[in-house]
Amino acid sequence: MSPAKRSTVYDVAREAGVAASTVSRAFSNPRRVGAATREHVLAVAARLGYRPNPLAGALQSGRTATIALLVPDITNPHFFGTIRGAERRAKASGLTFILSNTEESGDNEQRQFERLERSVDGFVLAAGRMSDETTKDLAREHNLALVNRRVDGLPAAIVDDGAGSRQIVEHLASLGHRSLVYLSGPKESWHAAERWRALSTTAAARGLRATRLGPFSPRMESGAAAADAALVDGASALVAHNDLLAIGVLRRLAERGLNVPRDRSVVGYDDIFGADLCVPALTTLAGPHEEAGRMAVELLLERVTLPGTPTRQVVLPAHLVVRDSTGPAPE
Amino acid sequence: MSPAKRSTVYDVAREAGVAASTVSRAFSNPRRVGAATREHVLAVAARLGYRPNPLAGALQSGRTATIALLVPDITNPHFFGTIRGAERRAKASGLTFILSNTEESGDNEQRQFERLERSVDGFVLAAGRMSDETTKDLAREHNLALVNRRVDGLPAAIVDDGAGSRQIVEHLASLGHRSLVYLSGPKESWHAAERWRALSTTAAARGLRATRLGPFSPRMESGAAAADAALVDGASALVAHNDLLAIGVLRRLAERGLNVPRDRSVVGYDDIFGADLCVPALTTLAGPHEEAGRMAVELLLERVTLPGTPTRQVVLPAHLVVRDSTGPAPE
DNA sequence: AGAAGTATGGCAAGCGATTGCCAAAAGTTG
DNA sequence: CAACTTTTGGCAATCGCTTGCCATACTTCT
Structure with missing residues (x-):
């Protein structure tokens, strides 16, 4: 399928006359390498069409620059705002955002979670269907933030x-x-x-x-x-x-x-x-579901980047939109 | 965050008194290992709470057991059927299914593609916004199937x-x-x-x-x-x-x-x-958009598993639902 | 000018699986 | 029973990147 093999840090290193570590750093830790060298490496990399393999990076570093949003039903319009908000916020931080459907089932949710756990830095659980206990268990080993659900000790964005x-x-x-x-x-x-x-x-x-x-x-x-x-x-x-x-x-x-x-x-x-x-x-x-989605990612990111931060549960106000389906009581 | 380190093939191997390769094969290639050994390995693995790290596997094998669906706008109900169909089909084959939003932009679509290319085995592009040329280029190096778009030589499921x-x-x-x-x-x-x-x-x-x-x-x-x-x-x-x-x-x-x-x-x-x-x-x-999503995954899987298969473009019939917004012409 | 400190680059050891190859054991066959 | 094939398991290399540590080279300060 791929006739031309993808180039690696080593190819770039050889071509640029530097060590692989320098290539790596030129991408992931720019301040750790001289400006001129860096420029050069980047140029060579571009010429070779090099792009870092995120899998390899993640394997070593444990960081994936990816977060996942688990939603009970993607096609339920209720979640649109949440999805949009979360996605925007994630992209603003340069994260890859992936969305997964749990089909309204706690078991399914847990299965998705386990499938993805090594591939993402954290989870946002929208309207989680798992028990409080299970949720807490998972939170012990992973970063996660909730939307519209309150579980002791876990960050959450909640519409009131x-x-x-x-x-x-x-x-x-x-x-x-x-x-x-x-x-x-x-x-x-x-x-x-x-x-x-x-x-x-x-x-x-x-x-x-x-x-x-x-x-x-x-x-x-x-x-x-x-x-x-x-x-x-x-x-x-x-x-x-x-x-x-x-x-x-x-x-x-x-x-x-x-x-x-x-x-x-x-x-x-x-x-x-x-x-x-x-x-x-x-x-x-x-x-304000879009805001809730945004906020949940925000809280998740706090966990990931500032592990010391106290857990926050943010409550957002809701408001009643009165239209035509309510009226005076009969009789 | 994770107090108890995740166990690896090596931990399981040691505990079960076999080689790491045997553990690996017990999971990914059962017929390559004796039934009794396999049973034993699986039992030990279960006891240790071992779960394979998909990243490590993918790095070596190049296979991720994951496919991605790229959609211009997740919140557009038009795509619900496609999403649902694709997801169901993917899950039926035990694949991890991830969904990504391209925000109606070809550039964005390409960016998503590049972010995910190493992390998935193939892509389904729903209503692709990239040029025919770009699409073909990407198809040279990756498995992909289209929904509702016809590009020479690429598999596609198309509603007529x-x-x-x-x-x-x-x-x-x-x-x-x-x-x-x-x-x-x-x-x-x-x-x-x-x-x-x-x-x-x-x-x-x-x-x-x-x-x-x-x-x-x-x-x-x-x-x-x-x-x-x-x-x-x-x-x-x-x-x-x-x-x-x-x-x-x-x-x-x-x-x-x-x-x-x-x-x-x-x-x-x-x-x-x-x-x-x-x-x-x-x-x-x-x-029949659900069917189109299902079919696109089907076609993609054909590419992945049976590389020889000729490219197919499947056309599905549409039908007009007449309701109240059309009537006799005025005058 | 010499000591101390900082910026830059390289070496090499991982991360956790997969897999080609080999050897020993087990099963077949004439 | 010898010769051969098939099963089964282990060794070790490998995927591509990150990162701790060390060695220079370059500043800066007294």
């Missing part, structure tokens, strides 16, 4: 869904709703637990009845089941684990001849692309 | 947009439209060229006037500019480079007080999530 969930309840309460259901996400989801906690306590404080149903997988297709379950419950407000589910719910309600927001109010989380395209446009909790 | 575009024109013609504009995508996009070719020739054959406008970046935000340009042209049917752009166009037309499909018809490409959520629901060309 607790406060956001309170906003949702207050919004519903102010519209006169007396009851709500939470259509819950995957049971390993830290967010799902967090949201329910905040929803139920705030609901109690405001005198609303709150029920949790599910878990439902956070995709549009689950909307029908979720909507039907909610109708059995009878609550006037449905809070779905995410926008995909919420949109699925909207469709199902329409199918069953109910009008939103007249008969039922529906709220989602994430403010994904499509949330304002559907009819009625979805009321949803928007969060 | 040509035929699809003809369907679009015929659909519009049958509704009485006498003119259309194509709101073009990025100028490096092979698809954009392909689509225009098919649209314009079919239009000519059917006696429609066809104009190309653009390039527009294939995102919702560009919809306003695209719509305005189209209105100046005056054509009754607007064919947008993709659904994102088409949705942007729909919004702009609504803003300007035009009714779709009464005043204008709008067609997109891709049938992304959201195409049937917006109002009016979008008529769009759907393609």
Whole structure:
């Protein structure tokens, strides 16, 4: 496949009349070699089309200049912001950024982790599905930062869904709703637990009845089941684990001849692309997910480059985007 | 960070009373070692928590058991199917799959390529933005397969947009439209060229006037500019480079007080999530993109494992999904 | 001018696997 | 039972780069 063998440090060294170590340093540690020599080496290297083999470097140094982002579902728009933010931040530091899909499974996540552990300098785990214990174990041997998940002692960037969930309840309460259901996400989801906690306590404080149903997988297709379950419950407000589910719910309600927001109010989380395209446009909790992705990489980099730094957990504010899927309670 | 040093082939070898080469072979070439020995080695390895360092292996063997998919924009729903298909196929063969974003730029794509070239066994380029020449050059030294792009002598999985575009024109013609504009995508996009070719020739054959406008970046935000340009042209049917752009166009037309499909018809490409959520629901060309991703990996693997195999270019049929954004021509 | 300090380059030993080659053991065959 | 083939395991070189240590050469200071 490759007729012309790739040139190595040795080829460049020979051609430039220096030692291999000098070539290496000319690339990776410029200040360790004279300016003139360096220039010369670089020129020769360019002429030979030399490019360092990152594998060889990593094998010796243990550093790969690469970080990985593990995401439960790449095609879930919820993660777009996170992905984009993390990627931008990584590239800004000259790091290779790789993205891997864990398919909503903790086992899978761990498997990916193990596959990549030697090939990257650190991991960002978005919405990690592994248990706290497993996560901590892995953190003992590797650099990692979390997004939207809180585990003792690990750096994390977290969108404040607790406060956001309170906003949702207050919004519903102010519209006169007396009851709500939470259509819950995957049971390993830290967010799902967090949201329910905040929803139920705030609901109690405001005198609303709150029920949790599910878990439902956070995709549009689950909307029908979720909507039907909610109708059995009878609550006037449905809070779905995410926008995909919420949109699925909207469709199902329409199918069953109910009008939103007249008969039922529906709220989602994430403010994904499509949330304002559907009819009625979805009321949803928007969060600075791009910022969260950026911040997670930032925290990871702190770990890698300044091992002494105390662990930080950064909380970012969310805000409710009110659209047409919520309205006054019926009757 | 890692208190307990990772164990190596040598540790396992010592502990099991065999040579390092035997340990290596027990993992990577089982049939080359006696069944009993192998069992024993594996047991010891498990006890020591040994896991092969893929970097070290790759350095020597040149094989990484990893493939990369390069995508212009990870957050563009158009690529979801491709990503999913490619990932599934790769995992089915036990390969590590990594995904990288090229941000719609050929230069960026090439840079990513060079960063990863030594770390992967091959590349799948989805909607490659590099020139034919550059692509061929890279293919000389690396295994690669293309999605939705045709370059002489390179394996490719292609959704048949040509035929699809003809369907679009015929659909519009049958509704009485006498003119259309194509709101073009990025100028490096092979698809954009392909689509225009098919649209314009079919239009000519059917006696429609066809104009190309653009390039527009294939995102919702560009919809306003695209719509305005189209209105100046005056054509009754607007064919947008993709659904994102088409949705942007729909919004702009609504803003300007035009009714779709009464005043204008709008067609997109891709049938992304959201195409049937917006109002009016979008008529769009759907393609088997998941299958294309799967197939591209398949072709890549043929190259890697059976170097003799003739290069194949597989064409997959597309079909028009007619929804509410197209209707009879005005007047 | 001599001592002390700094900048620069080379030597060589790794990093942790893979693999070609060889030798011993085991299995076949006439 | 000798001659031959096949299995199985070990030796040691190798992949391409990094880096600790040492030897010069060049500054700087007293």
